[in-house]
Amino acid sequence: MKDKFSTLTSTCIPLPVENIDTDQIIPARFLKATTRKGFGDNLFRDWRYDSNGNPIASFVLNNPAYSGSILVAGKNFGSGSSREHAAWAVAGYGFKVVVSSFFADIFKNNALNNCVLPVVVSEDFLSSLFDSINNAPATTVTVDLNAQTITNNATGESESFSINSYKKGCLLNGFDDIDFLLSKKDDIEEWENKR
Amino acid sequence: MNTLFDKIWDAHIVNKIDEGPTQLYIDRHYCHEVTSPQAFNGLRERGIKVFRPEKTFCSPDHNIPTLNQDKPIADSVSRNQVETLTKNANEFGVTLFGLGHPNNGIIHVIGPENGLTLPGYTIVCGDSHTSTHGAFGAVAFGIGTSEVEMVLASQCILQPKPKTMRITVNGQLKPFVTAKDIALYIIAKMTTGGATGYFVEYAGEAIRNLSMEERMTVCNLSIEMGARGGLIAPDDTTFEYIKGREYAPKGDEWVKSIAYWRTLKSDNNAVFDKEIVFNAEDIEPRITYGTNPGMGIGISENIPNIDEIDDTGKISFKKSIDYMGFKPGEKLLGKPIDYVFLGSCTNGRIEDFRAFANIVKGRHKAKNIVAWLVPGSWKVIAQIKEEGLDKILMEAGFEIRQPGCSACLAMNEDKVPAGKYAVSTSNRNFEGRQGPGARTILAGPLVAAAAAITGKITDPRTIQHD
Numbered sequence: 001m002k003d004k005f006s007t008l009t010s011t012c013i014p015l016p017v018e019n020i021d022t023d024q025i026i027p028a029r030f031l032k033a034t035t036r037k038g039f040g041d042n043l044f045r046d047w048r049y050d051s052n053g054n055p056i057a058s059f060v061l062n063n064p065a066y067s068g069s070i071l072v073a074g075k076n077f078g079s080g081s082s083r084e085h086a087a088w089a090v091a092g093y094g095f096k097v098v099v100s101s102f103f104a105d106i107f108k109n110n111a112l113n114n115c116v117l118p119v120v121v122s123e124d125f126l127s128s129l130f131d132s133i134n135n136a137p138a139t140t141v142t143v144d145l146n147a148q149t150i151t152n153n154a155t156g157e158s159e160s161f162s163i164n165s166y167k168k169g170c171l172l173n174g175f176d177d178i179d180f181l182l183s184k185k186d187d188i189e190e191w192e193n194k195r
Numbered sequence: 196m197n198t199l200f201d202k203i204w205d206a207h208i209v210n211k212i213d214e215g216p217t218q219l220y221i222d223r224h225y226c227h228e229v230t231s232p233q234a235f236n237g238l239r240e241r242g243i244k245v246f247r248p249e250k251t252f253c254s255p256d257h258n259i260p261t262l263n264q265d266k267p268i269a270d271s272v273s274r275n276q277v278e279t280l281t282k283n284a285n286e287f288g289v290t291l292f293g294l295g296h297p298n299n300g301i302i303h304v305i306g307p308e309n310g311l312t313l314p315g316y317t318i319v320c321g322d323s324h325t326s327t328h329g330a331f332g333a334v335a336f337g338i339g340t341s342e343v344e345m346v347l348a349s350q351c352i353l354q355p356k357p358k359t360m361r362i363t364v365n366g367q368l369k370p371f372v373t374a375k376d377i378a379l380y381i382i383a384k385m386t387t388g389g390a391t392g393y394f395v396e397y398a399g400e401a402i403r404n405l406s407m408e409e410r411m412t413v414c415n416l417s418i419e420m421g422a423r424g425g426l427i428a429p430d431d432t433t434f435e436y437i438k439g440r441e442y443a444p445k446g447d448e449w450v451k452s453i454a455y456w457r458t459l460k461s462d463n464n465a466v467f468d469k470e471i472v473f474n475a476e477d478i479e480p481r482i483t484y485g486t487n488p489g490m491g492i493g494i495s496e497n498i499p500n501i502d503e504i505d506d507t508g509k510i511s512f513k514k515s516i517d518y519m520g521f522k523p524g525e526k527l528l529g530k531p532i533d534y535v536f537l538g539s540c541t542n543g544r545i546e547d548f549r550a551f552a553n554i555v556k557g558r559h560k561a562k563n564i565v566a567w568l569v570p571g572s573w574k575v576i577a578q579i580k581e582e583g584l585d586k587i588l589m590e591a592g593f594e595i596r597q598p599g600c601s602a603c604l605a606m607n608e609d610k611v612p613a614g615k616y617a618v619s620t621s622n623r624n625f626e627g628r629q630g631p632g633a634r635t636i637l638a639g640p641l642v643a644a645a646a647a648i649t650g651k652i653t654d655p656r657t658i659q660h661d
Contacts, residue, residue, distance in 0.1 A: 079487070083321075166216060181353070188349060
């Protein structure tokens with residue numbers, strides 16, 4: 001059983017950079033743990049801290065004006081490595097939703113397997129959302145998984161987003177792919193025998 | 196009218212979930228120490244075994260030192276991860292090629308090398324460069340750790356079916372243009388996210404003429420344009436490579452396998468969701484100038500000017516160029532560099548070492564250069580010695596290290612210091628990839644060799660050859 005997701009209204013943390021790769025989300029030197037815990041501390045490590053470990057004031061996670069459990073990022077978020085540690089870092093920091101106009105495939109799967117919802121929006125919606133947050137950091141966004149809609153509450157703009165109904169069900173009910181696969185053992189053995 | 200990808204995918208469907216992903220059977224599962232411990236822990240928490248242990252093969256590679264591998268790993272956290280892989284492999288009964296084992300090396304080098312990667316297979320690993328194995332006409336792709344656990348638990352994975360794309364490279368390559376240059380050219384044209392959502396088949400005369408190792412280099416880099424994977428239809432080049440390898444089919448099995456493998460190609464009237472065509476003659480030796488593999492140019496070209504970049508990409512372009520310490524519009528030829536790295540799952544095979552040795556033979560490493568030459572496996576090292584390349588390289592001032600991923604992602608001590616430039620045959624030039632603050636210029640083995648002897652970015656075509 002995993003966490004569940006239904007609806008969320010939250011302020012956002014904006015990161016208007018394109019092609020944010022998994023090495024920025026969590027650098028390789030922090031991949032040495034053998035559990036899933038603690039990766040949030042090193043999320044965006046080299047953008048967030050200098051080489052002495054001091055917070056870099058200009059980076060958005062260190063700016064007290066911005067908070068919330070929705071990360072809004074530029075196009076092609078999560079490109080690069082398959083490391084699920086990137087999704088663990090995003091989830092571990094406290095994000096429940098990542099909004100972007102485009103996600104890398106493996107990151108998208110990894111996020112969904114960790115109850116972090118990747119919401120794909122149009123370029124226009126994204127750019128308008130960045131503007132809203134820039135004008136008013138208190139801007140909130142509402143994500144309704146059941147209705148598959150995302151709303152910028154500052155402008156009232158709303159868009160629907162897609163997610164396959166199996167994954168949607170998993171998130172709404174806290175189901176897990178491995179439980180599903182384990183329930184299909186007979187099918188798998190039958191398939192192996194037919195081969 | 197099916198594509199090769201469709202044929203292999205469809206032959207592995209156990210179930211299709213309504214409006215959901217496919218339950219796909221996996222023939223080969225590779226494991227390394229970084230992305231597997233949490234998956235094995237998951238099995239323990241559920242109290243279950245590995246469902247088909249004979250289909251999983253493990254090799255530590257990411258985190259291991261490239262010197263003194265016979266001694267305990269100095270970094271205790273790295274050591275723990277490597278020891279955890281050994282413990283998990285033993286407890287769950289899966290095959291391990293541990294440190295010092297003759298089959299040990301980078302997982303994407305040793306899979307093919309030992310005949311574990313075969314045409315028509317579905318292959319996964321908790322590593323995005325699993326796309327390498329597509330060179331054999333396999334559907335091979337990288338997965339996350341939750342998915343590693345799925346495969347261990349059920350030999351299956353739930354995956355949405357990607358769209359199909361064919362990239363055809365017509366014509367013949369010019370001299371000194373390598374498989375790496377083909378890949379960097381394609382990625383620059385496609386951009387770093389341009390093939391996201393697709394599984395790519397590479398075709399055309401220039402691809403057909405590549406050796407197996409060159410095909411692996413091309414398929415390896417598929418992920419760098421976002422593709423789920425990349426594959427090449429198997430042919431006699433493929434079968435010749437596989438024949439006689441340790442785990443390859445033998446005797447009657449071999450005859451049967453070949454007959455099946457010969458059917459593995461896209462039908463003449465196959466329909467792809469997207470078709471792209473390039474000409475091999477347009478490709479020159481390549482280098483990257485930015486912080487993703489799509490930010491590349493021909494070695495004689497200039498970095499783009501800011502007005503050539505899309506509006507939404509301008510901030511990222513500027514950030515990237517600033518990080519690299521370059522100026523928009525400038526040429527990179529002749530820029531001094533500090534480090535050279537030959538190795539990785541992209542370019543750590545014997546042909547890469549031959550190519551590098553061929554350029555540096557009779558010359559000497561430039562004084563300003565620190566060079567790390569890291570073969571992809573112990574078998575590559577044995578071959579280097581057998582061919583006497585080690586002597587050529589040593590006389591030219593280079594040292595051969597022990598196998599591993601090394602400076603490709605700098606999880607071990609092979610880190611490029613902040614601000615230093617590395618010409619690297621690896622696969623990613625992301626910020627900090629080769630060490631915090633390191634500046635990576637991706638290139639093929641010939642450009643790397645030319646840089647190593649001149650100490651600066653040099654066109655290998657301008658080096659005098661015997």
